[in-house]
Amino acid sequence: MAAPVYIRLKQSIYVNPEAEIRLKDAAGITGAEQQISPLKELILHKVTPEDQNIVVIDAFMVVEQILHHQPDTEVQLIGPSSCVVHVEKHKKEPNPLLISAIWILLFIGAAMAIMNFHFDVSMQSVQQKLHLMLTGREAEYPLLIQIPYSIGLGIGMILFFNHWFQKRFNEEPSPMEVEIFNYQEDLDHYVAIKENKVEKKDVDR
Structure with a gap:
């Protein structure tokens, strides 16, 4: 059986509009290098205009995405159960x-x-x-x-x-x-x- 992959979701992150939120952006990940290298680039969500300014990345969704791409992976979650993504739109210059x-x-x-x-x-x-x-x-x-x-x-x-x-x-x-x-x-x-x-x-x- 493969060694477990440990994932700790970040409390919150800030991204630009229409950004692709990858696993490495929303969480810290550690484990066997051959396992975590492809997982780091795993796209969890693509920000759309319908998301407005906040997106929530849930731990269950992260596990589901990982198992979809690597069914034999043992996932161990540590820390927060969700990551709040703040979508930063273009800011106006202060008056x-x-x-x-x-x-x-x-x-x-x-x-x-x-x-x-x-x-x-x-x-x-x-x-x-x-x-x-x-x-x-x-x-x-x-x-x-x-x-x-x-x-x-x-x-x-x-x-x-x-x-x-x-x-x-x-x-x-x-x-x-x-x-x-x-x-x-x-x-x-x-x-x-x-x-x-x-x-x-x-x-x-």
């Missing part, structure tokens, strides 16, 4: 005016949130008392504390998000990147269950 408008809107929203938080916790009163304790003098606007506090608040946010424009300070992902990753993972999981167009086509035949 600088739109980006600037969104940037200004987010900046104003963040500033309002910080100011409202400071008002709710009476930050100015606290800083006035701290200034009195440290210097022994009362001040309506304790700039000695407010200026370093404001600078530290900005630096703290930059360090927290681990980004300064395109520059990353270390390899640790930022909270925003973790949230985006979790959202994408949940989205792929939902699509794999609810939007398996390839499997629906096979059932309809």
